[in-house]
Amino acid sequence: MPMLDISLTVNGHPVKATVEARTQLSELLREELNLTGTHVGCEQGVCGACTVFVDGKPQRSCISYAGDCDGSSVTTIEGFDDDALMDQLRDAFSRHHGLQCGFCTPGMLITARDIIVRFGETSAARIREELSGNLCRCTGYVGIVEAIEEVSKGKAALKSSIPVATTEKAVIAKPADAPRKASGAPTRSVATAPPAAAGVRKGWSSIEQRLNVGFPPEVVWDRLADIRQVSSCLPGAEVTELEGDRLKGLMNVALGPMKVAFNGDGKVLLDQQKRIGRLSGGGRDVGSGSTTEGELTWRVLQGESSDSLIQVSLSWRLSGRLAQFNRVGLVQDVIQRLASIFVSNLEASLKGEAISERSVKPLGLGSLMWGVFKARLVRWRGTESQ
Numbered sequence: 001m002p003m004l005d006i007s008l009t010v011n012g013h014p015v016k017a018t019v020e021a022r023t024q025l026s027e028l029l030r031e032e033l034n035l036t037g038t039h040v041g042c043e044q045g046v047c048g049a050c051t052v053f054v055d056g057k058p059q060r061s062c063i064s065y066a067g068d069c070d071g072s073s074v075t076t077i078e079g080f081d082d083d084a085l086m087d088q089l090r091d092a093f094s095r096h097h098g099l100q101c102g103f104c105t106p107g108m109l110i111t112a113r114d115i116i117v118r119f120g121e122t123s124a125a126r127i128r129e130e131l132s133g134n135l136c137r138c139t140g141y142v143g144i145v146e147a148i149e150e151v152s153k154g155k156a157a158l159k160s161s162i163p164v165a166t167t168e169k170a171v172i173a174k175p176a177d178a179p180r181k182a183s184g185a186p187t188r189s190v191a192t193a194p195p196a197a198a199g200v201r202k203g204w205s206s207i208e209q210r211l212n213v214g215f216p217p218e219v220v221w222d223r224l225a226d227i228r229q230v231s232s233c234l235p236g237a238e239v240t241e242l243e244g245d246r247l248k249g250l251m252n253v254a255l256g257p258m259k260v261a262f263n264g265d266g267k268v269l270l271d272q273q274k275r276i277g278r279l280s281g282g283g284r285d286v287g288s289g290s291t292t293e294g295e296l297t298w299r300v301l302q303g304e305s306s307d308s309l310i311q312v313s314l315s316w317r318l319s320g321r322l323a324q325f326n327r328v329g330l331v332q333d334v335i336q337r338l339a340s341i342f343v344s345n346l347e348a349s350l351k352g353e354a355i356s357e358r359s360v361k362p363l364g365l366g367s368l369m370w371g372v373f374k375a376r377l378v379r380w381r382g383t384e385s386q
């Protein structure tokens, strides 16, 4: 198992560590740094007990690789000891009986603080929606929601939420047989740009990708202009009705123990001359009560030789129980994995080959995460040999 040397900031203190590629951030925090305020419940990214801030955004530390946090700033519940807003929340949680056993409380408080910072004064309905990624087995949520609502009263949304640290040093160096660097450029045929900062609607996430396909642009565009063909290449997707520029369809996704089937509709716009397509719409999963809105734009360009380059931009907003995945960096890896399956299915379809049965099945988070993990291992190993 490759070992990685990483440097990060935890609660304002610089930290150096040597970790296995599979080490989760929660393990580093709890077992190496003794920051046991970060609780670990499901270890599947579902319960929210392990939520910490990574670079100012709430993140599940149980499904975040420590190696990916190289260079990041992490704030755990202990990092809010002198934080005025967190003080108000702690006090309100006590007064409103927002905790019993306290297992969920660190994650609840971190998420609660993020809600108030992002929205300022907000309604109980909004709090329930935003808090839907944090599970509590004791309280029934009423006290938690009342506490957050009370603290939010009269507050305005803020831009920055994280207290910045002092200069004290806390350096950890775990012995390793063969320490290696974690950083390095990915070597993949699917390239990902960081989420676009400009033009992204408030509360939405965004990702841009460039996909190389080994066929000429006119051939690829013809296939991408056929929405039913596109959906047949995307795992879990199905177009059920298509009339003019309107469509109805299904998207099946399994995320850990949650299985959702988004039933939605949308509108497709195709610019044949510029080879640009746009699909916008939304859907709802009745079982989880989660809803999503999204917009997908694709553009087919000439590649470096006779191949094509597809520029894809995806923006989305999830609400309800799945909102917990909105701002998790892992979502970007999952989408990237879906994109690489899509490309290989598209190429198989263009060659007239059958799309492999496994690839068109709805994918669970487990298999997606394994694919993501393997890709990272290859990436890290590639870096080591340089």
Ligand code: FES
Binding pocket: 039, 040, 041, 042, 043, 044, 045, 046, 047, 048, 049, 050, 051, 060, 061, 062, 063
């Ligand atoms: S322990 Fe991380 S989400 Fe449950």
Ligand code: FES
Binding pocket: 098, 099, 100, 101, 102, 103, 104, 105, 135, 136, 137, 138, 139
């Ligand atoms: S207080 Fe016990 S799980 Fe929330």
